[in-house]
Amino acid sequence: MDLNNRTIVLTGAGSGIGRALALELAQYSPRLALVGRRREPLEEVADLVREKGGQAVVIPADLTDDGAPAAVVATTQERLGRIDILINNAGNVRAGRLEAIEESEILAQIALNLTAPILLTRAAVPALRASGEGLVVNVSSGFGLLGMAFYATYGATKAGIAHFGEALRRELYGEGVHVLNVFPGATDTPMMDSSQAQAEHGFDYETPEDVARATVAGIITGEINVVRGESTAQTVEINR
Secondary structure, eight states, X not given: OOOTTOEEEEESTTSHHHHHHHHHHGGGOOEEEEEXXXXXXXXXXXXXXXXXXXXXXXXXXXXXXXXXXXXXXXXXXXXXXXXXXXXXXXXXOOOSXXXXXXXXXXXXXXXXXXXXXXXXXXXXXXXXXHHSSEEEEEEOOGGGTSOXXXXXXXXXXXXXXXXXXXXHHXXXXXXXXXXXXXXXXXXXXXXGTTXXXXXXXXXXXXXXXXXXXXXXXXXXXXXXXXXXXXXXXXXXXXXX
16 A cells, blocks of 8 residues: 555554554655544644644544544544545553453443444445545454453453454455554553563563554555564464
């Protein structure tokens, strides 16, 4: 895919991998719709994108609210005219023993990590198809490839969004819409600030910028999956 001058919806754009993706994409003079719950960090990212030569609009939204995914698509089309790429990046995590995690936290993970991106993709498919070279990027996780203790619900949502992406790729085959699944390993993001998992536990952290560069490279070369982290690949093979 030629990334130059594409119109891109990016969720979870205010921090972590989303922020890094916005800045990595900025070199291609995109029109970015930056989506997230908090306006202030989105505005900061938008300013950085503009400094690098891209266009950016900010769309504050809680994607788990009723009607929010469809509203984000409609707002993007109204303000930017079209959608070429949708990047489902927003997510949250609660780690620990299943019975120790509050029911509300379990439901919150499912709502943001799985239900919201499915509904957002559903709303965006007509615009992506009209693009003629549309793309959906689902940011899953290495834990979507194998079952990791203490991440049962999180892993279920990330496996779910990856399986959704694989099925959708086949469903839309020949209709001008491709789907890329990205499986980051342990990544040094604010979402992981409370984690005590370190290298001695098999967690080799990489930067959000590393994940962003690999994701953009995968978009350009038309990959189906991007799997990050040497330990992730090794663990997946052992698990298989």
